[in-house]
Amino acid sequence: MRHVLSVLVENEPGVLSRVVGLFSGRGFNIETLNVGPTLEEGLSLMTITTLGDEAIIEQIVKQLRKLVTVVKVVDLTHLQKVEREMVLIKVNAEDASRAEVLRIADIFRCKVVDVGPNALTLEITGDQSKIKAIVSLLQRFGVKEFARTGTVALRRAMQMD
Amino acid sequence: MEKTGAQILLECLLQENVDAIFGFPGGAVIDIYHHLPSYPALRHFLVRHEQGAIHAADGYARATGRVGVCLVTSGPGATNTVTGIATAYMDSIPVVIITGQVPTPLIGNDAFQEVDIVGISRPCVKHNYLVKDVQDLAWIIKQAFYLARTGRPGPVLVDLPKDVLQAKTVPAYPESISMRSYNPHLEPNRRQLRKVVDLLRTCRRPLFYSGGGVISSDAFEELTWLARNLHIPVTSTLMGLGAFPGDDPLWLGMLGMHGTYAANMAVGHTDLLLAVGARFDDRVTGKISSFAPMAKVVHIDVDPTSIRKNVNVDVPIVADCRLALKGLRDEIMACAEASDWVLEHQSWLEQVQAWQRDHPLQYAFSEEPIKPQFVVEKIYELTKGEAIITTEVGQNQMWAAQFSRFHRPRSFITSGGLGTMGYGFPAAIGAQVAFPDKLVIDIAGDGSIQMNIQEMATAVSCNIPVKIVILNNGYLGMVRQWQELFYNKNYCATCMHTNPDFVKLAEAFGAAGFRVTKAADLEGVLKQAFALPGPVIVDVVVAEEENVYPMVPAGAALTDMLLV
Ligand SMILES: Cc1ncc(C[n+]2csc(CCOP(=O)(O)OP(=O)(O)O)c2C)c(N)n1
Ligand SMILES: [Mg+2]
Numbered sequence: 001m002r003h004v005l006s007v008l009v010e011n012e013p014g015v016l017s018r019v020v021g022l023f024s025g026r027g028f029n030i031e032t033l034n035v036g037p038t039l040e041e042g043l044s045l046m047t048i049t050t051l052g053d054e055a056i057i058e059q060i061v062k063q064l065r066k067l068v069t070v071v072k073v074v075d076l077t078h079l080q081k082v083e084r085e086m087v088l089i090k091v092n093a094e095d096a097s098r099a100e101v102l103r104i105a106d107i108f109r110c111k112v113v114d115v116g117p118n119a120l121t122l123e124i125t126g127d128q129s130k131i132k133a134i135v136s137l138l139q140r141f142g143v144k145e146f147a148r149t150g151t152v153a154l155r156r157a158m159q160m161d
Numbered sequence: 162m163e164k165t166g167a168q169i170l171l172e173c174l175l176q177e178n179v180d181a182i183f184g185f186p187g188g189a190v191i192d193i194y195h196h197l198p199s200y201p202a203l204r205h206f207l208v209r210h211e212q213g214a215i216h217a218a219d220g221y222a223r224a225t226g227r228v229g230v231c232l233v234t235s236g237p238g239a240t241n242t243v244t245g246i247a248t249a250y251m252d253s254i255p256v257v258i259i260t261g262q263v264p265t266p267l268i269g270n271d272a273f274q275e276v277d278i279v280g281i282s283r284p285c286v287k288h289n290y291l292v293k294d295v296q297d298l299a300w301i302i303k304q305a306f307y308l309a310r311t312g313r314p315g316p317v318l319v320d321l322p323k324d325v326l327q328a329k330t331v332p333a334y335p336e337s338i339s340m341r342s343y344n345p346h347l348e349p350n351r352r353q354l355r356k357v358v359d360l361l362r363t364c365r366r367p368l369f370y371s372g373g374g375v376i377s378s379d380a381f382e383e384l385t386w387l388a389r390n391l392h393i394p395v396t397s398t399l400m401g402l403g404a405f406p407g408d409d410p411l412w413l414g415m416l417g418m419h420g421t422y423a424a425n426m427a428v429g430h431t432d433l434l435l436a437v438g439a440r441f442d443d444r445v446t447g448k449i450s451s452f453a454p455m456a457k458v459v460h461i462d463v464d465p466t467s468i469r470k471n472v473n474v475d476v477p478i479v480a481d482c483r484l485a486l487k488g489l490r491d492e493i494m495a496c497a498e499a500s501d502w503v504l505e506h507q508s509w510l511e512q513v514q515a516w517q518r519d520h521p522l523q524y525a526f527s528e529e530p531i532k533p534q535f536v537v538e539k540i541y542e543l544t545k546g547e548a549i550i551t552t553e554v555g556q557n558q559m560w561a562a563q564f565s566r567f568h569r570p571r572s573f574i575t576s577g578g579l580g581t582m583g584y585g586f587p588a589a590i591g592a593q594v595a596f597p598d599k600l601v602i603d604i605a606g607d608g609s610i611q612m613n614i615q616e617m618a619t620a621v622s623c624n625i626p627v628k629i630v631i632l633n634n635g636y637l638g639m640v641r642q643w644q645e646l647f648y649n650k651n652y653c654a655t656c657m658h659t660n661p662d663f664v665k666l667a668e669a670f671g672a673a674g675f676r677v678t679k680a681a682d683l684e685g686v687l688k689q690a691f692a693l694p695g696p697v698i699v700d701v702v703v704a705e706e707e708n709v710y711p712m713v714p715a716g717a718a719l720t721d722m723l724l725v
Contacts (some may be wrong), residue, residue: 067342
């Protein structure tokens with residue numbers, strides 16, 4: 001199953017390759033990976049989504065913790081969390097289809113961030129299922145370019161069971 | 162006072178109580194070598210190939226339990242250490258590797274003798290560093306030694322650009338280390354230990370399966386106490402040999418692919434497997450689904466990733482092995498109701514002893530050709546287990562493990578996890594440097610010894626009196642054995658009938674050489690060789706197609722052994 005891992009690391013050269021090398025070297029897979037500095041000096045947060053059964057995920061978490069530059073690993077999968085990903089998508093929008101593209105963008109509360117004579121670029125934020133839904137709706141117009149950030153996630157302040 | 166990076170490095174090594182460096186110079190590290198003579202406490206041993214340096218540092222570490230140190234130049238010097246780094250990594254051996262690097266402004270430019278050794282070594286080090294600022298040097302060296310020897314030990318590499326070695330600063334040596342991202346968990350959880358005591362009370366067929374972690378955590382006494390007082394038989398991995406006295410009646414010998422019949426049968430029948438500092442490697446477990454099929458499993462290891470990596474565990478204990486076994490002893494002593502362990506384990510021990518009696522390790526003696534097993538037995542007989550034995554890899558290694566007995570930790574030094582041919586001789590050099598008065602013997606194969614034979618020049622020039630005994634079967638014997646048993650005797654690329662004359666080779670290096678072809682001559686020659694004050698090669702011509710038995714074919718259950 002898909003797991004979302006939050007990995008706090010020392011922000012130093014090579015830390016990304018240590019993490020990525022761990023996954024490739026041990027045959028684990030990375031579905032998405034996002035990394036950026038935190039508010040605390042010297043620390044970065046990685047959000048990694050990965051696939052595996054419980055035993056594999058247990059190994060991934062332990063192996064990550066074993067890296068000397070990894071400060072903390074939390075598996076958010078079974079916690080209540082907010083999960084978001086942002087996508088930029090450049091869709092064909094000829095005169096005939098432009099209105100329909102804009103309508104879909106509106107329904108999904110996307111932002112139009114760039115307009116060209118025959119294409120629109122939309123910014124979409126949401127969880128995986130929302131992004132999947134809108135992308136599949138837009139594909140029939142023809143997607144020219146596509147870039148996504150990978151998942152970022154935080155655990156919710158209130159954990160109800 | 163201002164000092165250069167090179168001087169600061171050497172002072173740091175002194176502070177870590179380093180007394181031996183195995184190294185080989187080059188342009189990127191000349192600054193270090195320039196200052197080395199001012200630090201006579203740092204004895205330097207000039208090897209003939211950097212692989213020799215890293216294996217010697219590793220052998221020094223295994224023999225002493227202290228951090229071994231290896232110093233090499235950038236580029237090819239650094240890449241030549243990679244096999245040795247991986248060897249140390251697989252067996253969790255504390256070594257610090259210092260590599261030179263091109264000056265920082267040139268890094269990334271494909272400069273002369275530049276390689277990204279930090280990148281190359283990343284998957285086979287515990288950690289590594291590229292030092293970019295001389296201000297960071299002192300704390301990085303301190304951290305490197307700390308990381309190498311604590312928790313699950315391992316190799317740590319420090320890459321030092323030439324301009325950093327030349328830069329000057331007033332050094333500030335850190336007193337202590339605090340790392341928010343590294344805190345090995347050493348103390349055992351009491352609740353878990355109590356669970357083990359409960360299991361011990363109800364089980365009938367307990368078995369200790371000990372590994373290299375017992376040696377690296379110095380848990381020899383604790384393990385021995387528990388086994389003897391609770392009457393639990395002990396088997397161990399290749400890496401764990403010496404962690405329990407080899408002449409104790411509870412000792413079953415090694416388990417696994419070439420384990421003893423009794424050890425493997427005991428694993429097949431135990432109802433409580435006490436795994437201590439071992440990692441359920443495939444050479445040990447055979448077919449994993451039929452490994453210890455009836456057992457509840459207790460697994461003690463300092464590295465959480467080892468636990469539940471290959472097998473399911475009923476009671477995991479993440480802790481230093483010595484502290485965990487000590488805690489277990491305390492819990493048992495504190496138990497109100499005493500158990501009669503002798504009585505409870507009586508019938509199990511009888512069963513185990515019957516296996517030992519019915520299928521001991523054996524071979525058919527012959528006067529000529531000499532049997533390799535006989536050579537190992539003879540070495541043991543002459544040294545009474547007092548020598549440090551290293552091995553190469555292959556049949557020689559397995560026979561050394563099977564037909565010798567080890568009574569003390571750190572008396573058997575071998576490349577287990579990586580199985581590196583060419584390891585044993587330089588490792589013996591490292592062990593001999595640590596213990597100049599001990600007899601250090603490399604039990605070698607004719608193939609393996611050629612992989613680092615150049616170190617004979619090191620042994621001769623530094624007066625390191627290592628004894629090499631070659632079990633010369635004229636083959637890459639272990640591979641030939643597989644070809645014989647599983648590949649229709651297609652001996653492709655395993656024949657070594659054009660071996661050099663090892664006696665002349667020894668002499669060419671300035672060492673002594675002997676050849677033995679008859680069993681009756683062996684004792685006399687070995688005695689003579691062991692008594693010599695310098696390095697020696699004893700070339701023992703042995704039966705060409707002798708096989709190592711028992712053997713569990715790869716992928717078979719441990720109890721499905723080929724016995725002769
Ligand atoms: C560096 C390296 N290359 C290849 C191997 C594969 N290998 C394992 S045992 C062996 C044969 C070793 O021959 P020898 O040293 O003569 O020992 P023997 O088995 O004959 O005792 C080989 C080639 C290895 N373990 N290490
Ligand atoms: Mg051979």
